[in-house]
Amino acid sequence: xxxxxxxxxxxxxxxxxxxxxxxxxxxxxxxxxxxxxxxxxxxxxxxxxxxxxxxxxxxxxxxxxxxxxxxxxxxxxxxxxxxxxxxxxxxxxxxxxxxxxxxxxxxxxxxxxxxxxxxxxxxxxxxxxxxxxxxxxxxxxxxxxxxxxxxxxxxxxxxxxxxxxxxxxxxxxxxxxxxxxxxxxxxxxxxxxxxxxxxxxxx
Numbered sequence: 450x451x452x453x454x455x456x457x458x459x460x461x462x463x464x465x466x467x468x469x470x471x472x473x474x475x476x477x478x479x480x481x482x483x484x485x486x487x488x489x490x491x492x493x494x495x496x497x498x499x500x501x502x503x504x505x506x507x508x509x510x511x512x513x514x515x516x517x518x519x520x521x522x523x524x525x526x527x528x529x530x531x532x533x534x535x536x537x538x539x540x541x542x543x544x545x546x547x548x549x550x551x552x553x554x555x556x557x558x559x560x561x562x563x564x565x566x567x568x569x570x571x572x573x574x575x576x577x578x579x580x581x582x583x584x585x586x587x588x589x590x591x592x593x594x595x596x597x598x599x600x601x602x603x604x605x606x607x608x609x610x611x612x613x614x615x616x617x618x619x620x621x622x623x624x625x626x627x628x629x630x631x632x633x634x635x636x637x638x639x640x641x642x643x644x645x646x647x648x649x650x651x652x
Contacts, residue, residue, distance in 0.1 A: 452556040452646035453549055455573035457564035459611065460604050461590035462581040463624035463631060468560045470635050477552035479545055481561035481569060488540040489514045495540040502532055538567065545572065556646040565617050566609050575645075577638065578618035580611065585626055 456471075456478075458464035468478045488495045491512050499507055499514065503522070509515045523530045549557055549572065561569045570576055581589070583605060590601045615621055622634045 451549070451552055451554070452575070452642065452649060453573045454556055454558045454642060455564045455570045455576040456558050456560045456579070457562060457570075457576065457614065457618070458579035458581070458624075459586055459608050459614070460562070460601060461586035461588070461593070462579045463589070464560065464562065464579045466628065466631060467577075467579045467622070467624075467635060468558060470632055471558055471639070474639055475554055476556060476558055476639075477554040478558045478560055479548045479552070481541065481545060481559065481563070481567075484541050484544045484548070485537065488537060488544055493540075495536055498536045499533065502536065503529070542569070542572075545569070556642050562608070565614060570617070575620070575642075576618045577620045577622065578614050579624050579631075580615065580621050581624045581626075583611070585624075589626075 456464065456468055458467070468480065472478050487493070489499065490496065496514055499519070503519070507515055507519050519533070523533060545559060549559060559569060559573055561567070564570045564573075564576065586605060587598055587601050590596060590604075591598055594601075620638060622631065622638070624631050
């Protein structure tokens with residue numbers, strides 16, 4: 450059993466930059482966003498359940514999920530979101546657990562923007578929040594995604610408040626926008642996590 454670290458942060462906080470750094474150190478990263486895409490790929494049981502629940506219109510001609518059509522439908526029908534989540538959340542959780550257990554690095558990281566909101570933090574022994582001011586989040590996300598400031602503010606508003614995440618996280622790294630500052634702080638924590646995994650989780 451490996452030491453499992455949960456890594457989270459709001460949109461534009463630098464969560465991806467942090468997880469990429471850990472990967473360069475040879476640490477396995479399981480990304481909940483990637484898992485969420487994988488479980489609805491063609492041929493996956495969750496996609497078949499979505500088709501049975503909502504109808505054939507959720508599929509494109511090539512048999513893949515029509516994400517846009519489904520997203521628009523859920524936006525109009527709030528009840529449909531619960532139906533969809535009752536299919537996808539268990540499938541995501543199962544896949545995450547399998548991937549975490551298969552990891553062979555000294556410790557393993559679960560990266561999830563909704564780590565606390567979806568109770569995925571319960572799968573981890575320790576949590577790290579990559580934190581940034583809202584101004585920086587908006588600046589970064591608008592430059593990266595080409596979304597309007599209004600859209601990004603809506604996403605931030607829909608996520609758990611920054612203060613609440615700060616209360617829940619075991620470790621917090623304030624990402625001020627300088628990548629070398631971020632890497633220095635992560636390097637310090639990486640040594641702590643290596644020590645902890647060696648002491649507590651070595652076979």
